[in-house]
Amino acid sequence: MTHDSPRDTPLLGCIADDFTGATDLANMLVREGMRTLQTIGIPAAPVRGADAVVVALKSRTLAASDAVAQSLAALQWLREQGCRQFFFKYCSTFDSTDAGNIGPVAEALQKALGADLAIACPAFPENGRTVYRGHLFVHDTLLNESGMQNHPLTPMRDANLVRVLQRQSSGKVGLIGSVDVGRGPVAVRARMAALRKEGVTLAIADAIADKDLYTLGEACAGMPLVTGGSGLALGLPGNFRNAGMLIEDGAATRALDGLDLLPPRGVVLAGSASQATQGQVAHWLARRPALRIDPLALARGEDAVQQAIDFAQAHADQAVLIYATAVPDQVQAAQAQLGVERAGHLVEQAMSSVAQRLYAHGVARLVVAGGETSGAVVQALDVRALRIGPQIDPGVPATLAVDADGGPLCALALKSGNFGTVDFFEKALRALGAAH
Structure with a gap:
């Protein structure tokens, strides 16, 4: 070649x-x-x-x-x-x-x-x-x-x-x-x-x-x-x-050029059930507004997505956390009723819908916890390419989603469930330049 x-x-x-x-x-x-x-x-x-x-x-x-x-x-x-x-x-x-x-x-x-x-x-x-x-x-x-x-x-x-x-x-x-x-x-x-x-x-x-x-x-x-x-x-x-x-x-090191062109509002979405993410969610809950999405409620047909949008809009002056993170007993209980695949799919589908609708409302800086959740969110937003910026925590950089011409679309921090310090969500919002 x-x-x-x-x-x-x-x-x-x-x-x-x-x-x-x-x-x-x-x-x-x-x-x-x-x-x-x-x-x-x-x-x-x-x-x-x-x-x-x-x-x-x-x-x-x-x-x-x-x-x-x-x-x-x-x-x-x-x-x-x-x-x-x-x-x-x-x-x-x-x-x-x-x-x-x-x-x-x-x-x-x-x-x-x-x-x-x-x-x-x-x-x-x-x-x-x-x-x-x-x-x-x-x-x-x-x-x-x-x-x-x-x-x-x-x-x-x-x-x-x-x-x-x-x-x-x-x-x-x-x-x-x-x-x-x-x-x-x-x-x-x-x-x-x-x-x-x-x-x-x-x-x-x-x-x-x-x-x-x-x-x-x-x-x-x-x-x-x-x-x-x-x-x-x-x-x-x-x-x-x-x-x-x-x-x-x-x-x-200049990958985030254009970040300042995005609206300042940020949101955290967490779908991971890992121990690290559980700690990060608990840290956030003690200080800031959050709403949990329950897969069993989704299975019953409750419009948890609309509830999440309404919650975020009610707190439009600050960053909020929308999460499905749960302790192992809760995860196993949901899987026992719904099956592993369906429980995971319901959460991913809900999180991706929340991201899509928040983006339409001008939320262009998203912190996402969990590999499967991150994949679902990125696909829902139709992101095709990311420029990789500075590290937030080991293994997790700030990124800028760009269009075919390199123009900025949204800022993302995509975190593996097991990564990050207990205050990762706050640090990630700062790294993305989000108002919080």
Whole structure:
């Protein structure tokens, strides 16, 4: 394939399995000096003026076959843009079931790219996610004891990622342990060579600090495919910089130019049931107005969307929180009555309708908590591309949705359920320039 100059075509092509994960990844790349554009789904037109492109899919909880098909389509489009390397991004808590989708998607991308080995590392030490001897920790707690065992869609009940990934992969899964990672990129490459001889095609990689992510990134220079959480992206831009392909001019930090043209009003929408979001909701409730949307009320046919709009309009002089966040017992009770899929769909549909109608009322600065909720909101607003701005909290940047000509449409902070400090909602509104 013939490539244009590095300033015209992207170097790194990324596929993210949900919307908040995509912004998380894009945030890391911007921090490391790459001009980064996030697209919502696969664009119809070519992309120019970006060093990295992140295609955000909503594939984490799809059937594995559908996730594979969407990911391969995204890969084909990214290859057509001229990308040199490809990154498959999933959650730092390795959200998946025994049926997939991390293994099936990774193996499909490997086959398409002719990659005989790819590493898999969800570690994000800055947010408390570390991998040691193949086991994933959330702060000081094993994954299966962290609250993720209660996730309504992808409950994680095994912290041993080699076992988890092996159950959803057809090839052999191995481990690049902390001893090799600690010895540096040369030792990691030697370990990868040994794993290839053993027939390993996917390798979980240990990482307990950011320096390990930089080591792994350097070791992956020239590899067609890398898979992992957003933290692993810290080590990839340096490879392009060292090769003379990444030229920095400060453009990566000017992504929110035009933010001041938007109406000042902001709203927070929370659909996640994660522990972090529960804490953030509780913090908000003690200080500011909020309204809860109950999936059981939605199922009874109550017009909770109109109630939410009326509530927001009654508090038009300040930011409000509209939330469906609940403790595990409440989530399980709703799922028992409605089923997991219907309960989640009702909440997503309600939140997306609320966002759409608030936007029509002039609310152009939205903070959204939860990957599925964020995906539903972005789709409802027909957002096609995001420019990635400064970090609000680790893994969560401020973003500006833009039209085909680069004009500002709305400001968004899309937060993975497990991310952010307890006062994240307030900080995000400030970062988006919202009146609150």
